[in-house]
Amino acid sequence: MATLRTDPGQHRRVPPLRSVVVGTGSSLPARVVTNADLAERVDTSDEWIVQRTGIRQRHLAGPDETTSVLGTRAARAALDDAGLTADDIDLVICATSTPDHTFPATATQIQAALGIHQGAAFDLQAVCAGFVFAVSTADKFLTTGAARRALVIGAETFSRIVDWEDRTTCVLFGDGAGAVVLEAQEGAGDRGVLSASLRSDGRHREKLYVDGGPGSTGTTGHLRMEGRDVFRFAVGQVTDVIVEAFAQAGITAEELDWFVPHQANRRIIEASADKLGVARDKIVLTVDRHGNTSAASIPLALDVARRDGRIRAGDLVMIEAIGGGFSWGAALIRW
Numbered sequence: 001m002a003t004l005r006t007d008p009g010q011h012r013r014v015p016p017l018r019s020v021v022v023g024t025g026s027s028l029p030a031r032v033v034t035n036a037d038l039a040e041r042v043d044t045s046d047e048w049i050v051q052r053t054g055i056r057q058r059h060l061a062g063p064d065e066t067t068s069v070l071g072t073r074a075a076r077a078a079l080d081d082a083g084l085t086a087d088d089i090d091l092v093i094c095a096t097s098t099p100d101h102t103f104p105a106t107a108t109q110i111q112a113a114l115g116i117h118q119g120a121a122f123d124l125q126a127v128c129a130g131f132v133f134a135v136s137t138a139d140k141f142l143t144t145g146a147a148r149r150a151l152v153i154g155a156e157t158f159s160r161i162v163d164w165e166d167r168t169t170c171v172l173f174g175d176g177a178g179a180v181v182l183e184a185q186e187g188a189g190d191r192g193v194l195s196a197s198l199r200s201d202g203r204h205r206e207k208l209y210v211d212g213g214p215g216s217t218g219t220t221g222h223l224r225m226e227g228r229d230v231f232r233f234a235v236g237q238v239t240d241v242i243v244e245a246f247a248q249a250g251i252t253a254e255e256l257d258w259f260v261p262h263q264a265n266r267r268i269i270e271a272s273a274d275k276l277g278v279a280r281d282k283i284v285l286t287v288d289r290h291g292n293t294s295a296a297s298i299p300l301a302l303d304v305a306r307r308d309g310r311i312r313a314g315d316l317v318m319i320e321a322i323g324g325g326f327s328w329g330a331a332l333i334r335w
């Protein structure tokens with residue numbers, strides 16, 4: 001439990017600041033590509049993709065739908081949902097591995113598109129774990145008083161870095177964006193971001209990476225993955241951050257209302273939930289409709305589950321993800 005802060009001016013004890021979710025939003029490109037559509041392009045089948053991954057379709061961005069365009073739409077929806085305007089936001093973090101450009105940060109493009117002219121905006125790169133890393137980072141700004149309200153966005157156009165000739169990877173990914181507004185609140189009780197645990201281990205680079213970049217090849221490159229090894233690591237290792245996040249908050253898995261994991265693969269998600277003792281009906285699953293949208297998958301799923309009435313005020317929600325690096329993390333949020 002957080003301890004009381006000391007107000008520097010008054011020398012009195014004041015309640016701790018908590019980062020509370022006050023709005024969510026998301027955006028998906030209009031174009032839907034089914035497994036059958038992909039089977040016309042590479043040697044695959046709907047049966048193989050559904051059986052191995054649970055994916056049935058994904059949304060793919062059109063030429064004008066860049067990461068910042070999708071991110072801006074999601075962020076605007078989150079602002080509307082929160083009943084806030086551009087003037088209310090003083091921090092924009094965009095988790096992405098598919099920025100519009102090498103620089104400036106996509107977050108600054110979203111900031112400009114929304115008409116936010118104060119505060120800071122930056123990108124955060126932890127691949128599929130990016131949104132969890134971004135929530136944890138924003139929480140540090142908000143609970144120390146360094147910012148008042150943050151737009152935390154996950155936005156991706158993985159269709160731009162997928163090798164469309166490689167059936168082992170191209171069937172897995174989709175495009176989209178999701179966003180939450182986090183607000184620093186005093187006296188939020190037990191609401192807000194309760195805990196977060198982040199890990200990275202760069203020794204696993206070869207398992208999941210992009211074979212290009214501005215500092216190496218001068219090209220964007222394509223996604224490469226040893227699927228079986230990633231699968232093994234995801235199920236075998238990633239639960240350490242979840243256990244740590246529960247321990248930090250003094251909460252057990254049985255108390256969880258919703259488990260909102262990174263949507264990479266239905267089999268990984270269900271195996272992780274089983275390992276943790278989280279009931280299957282507490283899993284929010286969108287991978288069937290969205291595919292793997294990397295850093296966007298968790299905020300997209302959060303927005304779906306909140307708007308369809310599953311996630312309600314007071315619910316305890318666990319978000320967790322693993323991505324390239326490897327980097328992985330988990331956070332507990334009381335809605």
Ligand code: ACO
Pocket residue numbers: 043044045048049052053127128129167168169171208226227228229230231234264265268292294322323324
């Ligand atoms: N359609 C048909 N057959 C295929 C396809 C396809 N799209 N892709 C591979 N195959 C074939 C393979 O060639 C192989 O054939 P073979 O036995 O004749 O050699 C066979 O299917 C089995 O291949 P595996 O790789 O063993 O299949 P597996 O059951 O491991 O499933 C998958 C592959 C879905 C990629 C799985 O390993 C997986 O989900 N891994 C984790 C990926 C992931 O979660 N990534 C998340 C992180 S992403 C990020 O951070 C950006």
